[in-house]
Amino acid sequence: MAAVTGERLAGEAGSAGPATAAAAGRRSFPVWRWAILVLAGVYFLIPLYAALRFAGIASFGQVVKQTGFSDALTLSLRLAVVTTVLTLVLMVPTTIYVHLRLPRLRRLMESITILPIVIPPVVLIVGVLQVAPSYLKGTPYLLGLIYVVLAMPFAYRSLDAGLRALDLRTLVDAANSLGAGWRATLWRVIVPNLRTALLSATVLTVALVLGEFTIASLDLYQTFPVWIVAFDQTSGPVSTAASLLALFVTWVFLMLIVTVGSRRARRTGAGQVDLISVTRRDTSGPRIGES
Amino acid sequence: MAANTSTGTTAGAASRAASGGAPVSLRELSRSFGTVHALDRLSLDIAPGELVALLGPSGCGKTTALRILAGFETADSGTVTVDGRDMSPVPAAKRDMGMVFQSYSLFPNMSALENVGFGLRMRKLRPADRRGRAGDLLDMVGLAEHARHFPHQLSGGQQQRVALARALAIEPRVLLLDEPLSALDAKVRLQLREQIRSLQQRLGTTTLFVTHDQEEALSMADRVGVMRDGTLEQIAAPDELYNRPATAFVAEFVGTMNRVPGELGTGGQVTALGSTAPVLDGSAVPPPGRVEVLVRPEGLRVDAVAGGNGIVSDRAFRGSVTRVGILLSGDVTVQVDVPSAVAGPLLPGISVQVSLDGSAVLVTPPR
Numbered sequence: 001m002a003a004v005t006g007e008r009l010a011g012e013a014g015s016a017g018p019a020t021a022a023a024a025g026r027r028s029f030p031v032w033r034w035a036i037l038v039l040a041g042v043y044f045l046i047p048l049y050a051a052l053r054f055a056g057i058a059s060f061g062q063v064v065k066q067t068g069f070s071d072a073l074t075l076s077l078r079l080a081v082v083t084t085v086l087t088l089v090l091m092v093p094t095t096i097y098v099h100l101r102l103p104r105l106r107r108l109m110e111s112i113t114i115l116p117i118v119i120p121p122v123v124l125i126v127g128v129l130q131v132a133p134s135y136l137k138g139t140p141y142l143l144g145l146i147y148v149v150l151a152m153p154f155a156y157r158s159l160d161a162g163l164r165a166l167d168l169r170t171l172v173d174a175a176n177s178l179g180a181g182w183r184a185t186l187w188r189v190i191v192p193n194l195r196t197a198l199l200s201a202t203v204l205t206v207a208l209v210l211g212e213f214t215i216a217s218l219d220l221y222q223t224f225p226v227w228i229v230a231f232d233q234t235s236g237p238v239s240t241a242a243s244l245l246a247l248f249v250t251w252v253f254l255m256l257i258v259t260v261g262s263r264r265a266r267r268t269g270a271g272q273v274d275l276i277s278v279t280r281r282d283t284s285g286p287r288i289g290e291s
Numbered sequence: 292m293a294a295n296t297s298t299g300t301t302a303g304a305a306s307r308a309a310s311g312g313a314p315v316s317l318r319e320l321s322r323s324f325g326t327v328h329a330l331d332r333l334s335l336d337i338a339p340g341e342l343v344a345l346l347g348p349s350g351c352g353k354t355t356a357l358r359i360l361a362g363f364e365t366a367d368s369g370t371v372t373v374d375g376r377d378m379s380p381v382p383a384a385k386r387d388m389g390m391v392f393q394s395y396s397l398f399p400n401m402s403a404l405e406n407v408g409f410g411l412r413m414r415k416l417r418p419a420d421r422r423g424r425a426g427d428l429l430d431m432v433g434l435a436e437h438a439r440h441f442p443h444q445l446s447g448g449q450q451q452r453v454a455l456a457r458a459l460a461i462e463p464r465v466l467l468l469d470e471p472l473s474a475l476d477a478k479v480r481l482q483l484r485e486q487i488r489s490l491q492q493r494l495g496t497t498t499l500f501v502t503h504d505q506e507e508a509l510s511m512a513d514r515v516g517v518m519r520d521g522t523l524e525q526i527a528a529p530d531e532l533y534n535r536p537a538t539a540f541v542a543e544f545v546g547t548m549n550r551v552p553g554e555l556g557t558g559g560q561v562t563a564l565g566s567t568a569p570v571l572d573g574s575a576v577p578p579p580g581r582v583e584v585l586v587r588p589e590g591l592r593v594d595a596v597a598g599g600n601g602i603v604s605d606r607a608f609r610g611s612v613t614r615v616g617i618l619l620s621g622d623v624t625v626q627v628d629v630p631s632a633v634a635g636p637l638l639p640g641i642s643v644q645v646s647l648d649g650s651a652v653l654v655t656p657p658r
Contacts, residue, residue, distance in 0.1 A: 166399075167394050167395070170394050170395075171396060171398065173361075173363055173390070173392065173396070174392060174397075174398070174457075175398070176363070176382075176383040176384050177362075177383060177384075177386075177388055177389065177390040177467075178389075178409050178457065178458075179384050179385070179410055179413035179414060179461065180413050181384050184413060192398075192400035193398070195400075
């Protein structure tokens with residue numbers, strides 16, 4: 001496996017000369033690595049520090065007392081839960097089905113799932129409004145439907161990478177031969193081994209929902225980010241404190257998901273896929289006619 | 292080997308896991324993938340408790356046959372019966388067939404014990420019984436001390452032994468082995484080969500074993516079926532397959548076979564290399580005239596003679612015999628097994644006389 005990855009990496013590096021040079025440079029001058037790290041750190045941390053200075057510690061206590069704060073936060077969290085559940089319920093079976101039965105459609109799926117990134121949000125909203133059932137219109141769950149579409153590229157990519165890392169065909173056949181129906185196969189064999197992929201899909205979806213502003217604001221829902229911006233007009237320091245709090249809450253939440261999820265994965269070594277980086281491992285070759 | 296250290300518990304596991312073999316019958320199975328005929332009216336009967344190996348080059352349809360029996364694929368036509376019962380409406384999950392796969396198929400999220408117990412769990416066994424029996428089976432394959440290990444903590448050979456225990460845990464009516472040894476290194480492969488065979492014989496489970504490794508097939512199976520282009524060329528006991536191959540394809544696929552030009556007479560005698568030999572009884576015989584003679588490395592004589600019909604090109608020591616490569620006139624190369632004790636003078640470049648040793652040979656029309 002390592003050899004295969006190595007070969008492929010070498011192949012890719014060969015076509016991209018500068019990347020190879022950069023990689024070699026980093027290896028021979030670790031000081032570069034530190035410089036970049038520090039630079040990136042400064043780039044990210046200075047605004048945070050400035051915001052903290054501007055808000056002042058006292059503002060944090062006031063944030064929670066503001067009108068609309070808890071409503072907005074609750075709405076955002078509810079949306080995060082609804083979106084994540086819906087996304088996983090839709091994408092997990094779809095991705096598994098494509099991998100098992102329609103492997104030739106994988107490329108097509110990749111292009112389809114990238115569409116939400118390419119299509120302007122306004123078009124998406126209009127599209128969802130066209131097909132959404134009428135009883136959802138006027139409720140915040142409509143926003144959830146739009147978020148499901150937005151989260152699709154990230155969810156699909158995570159799940160696809162997780163499934164690639166498994167020899168899905170063999171695992172499914174093995175479970176079948178031992179008497180497991182499709183439900184038991186899905187719950188006891190596939191899903192537990194997709195833990196990391198599910199986790200990364202969840203994290204990305206949650207992060208997306210908690211941070212999305214444009215569509216929520218266009219649709220006139222006061223989600224947490226919308227509330228912060230609206231509130232910003234009345235009190236600068238308190239709103240800044242709210243932003244920092246939001247950032248912190250999101251961060252804690254994501255760290256929680258990652259720690260809880262990866263502890264078991266580490267123990268079993270199951271489905272080790274990095275959160276972001278996706279190593280392509282093609283274990284499921286064509287079986288038909290291979291004999 | 293662990294399987295032979297028969298303690299009380301392993302004997303218990305063996306008797307409980309012994310399901311007795313069920314007779315299996317494949318009738319006129321055909322299966323096409325697009326324009327490729329993976330199976331072409333294949334028929335095969337496996338007696339209760341028998342181990343049949345399907346041997347053939349890749350693409351000959353042997354895996355397709357196994358997967359149809361397992362219920363993973365459906366045949367375009369033909370029937371599969373187990374114990375006299377038609378299996379076509381039965382889904383894979385309900386066929387009671389244990390299977391060991393070529394690639395590592397253990398569930399990565401489960402320990403060895405949980406893997407072995409998985410089939411029992413699907414059969415709603417109580418957790419305590421499940422663990423007890425899974426433990427017995429792990430003991431049977433000699434991995435009791437690895438019960439808590441996860442697949443990534445086990446070597447390839449250990450993983451396949453756990454997979455075997457897992458397949459046997461459900462007391463399968465038929466055991467299916469899909470090249471289970473091909474991913475392992477040579478030494479482990481040899482050990483596991485013996486272990487699988489001795490377990491299979493002890494439990495008496497009807498077994499279908501698919502492999503492209505002829506040595507594996509010949510050493511493990513009661514009968515070996517040689518497949519080519521979706522059909523069975525010949526199915527016979529290993530020694531019969533080797534000594535009395537029915538077709539040139541079987542002869543050349545099983546073991547090493549030399550092809551030398553010859554002349555077939557009318558009396559069932561063939562002349563080649565300045566010597567004669569009878570044609571093998573019951574084999575297909577072309578009309579008299581120019582033929583090619585198929586002869587094993589041990590069916591040729593070689594003598595160091597000045598001005599002989601060949602020149603030694605290379606030699607490889609193989610223990611009791613030395614395999615000598617000889618270049619004959621007409622650019623034909625033959626391999627001859629010579630007892631190592633007398634192979635000393637046969638050095639590369641030496642002129643030799645090669646001849647048939649008089650034992651029966653197979654003949655085929657010239658290519």
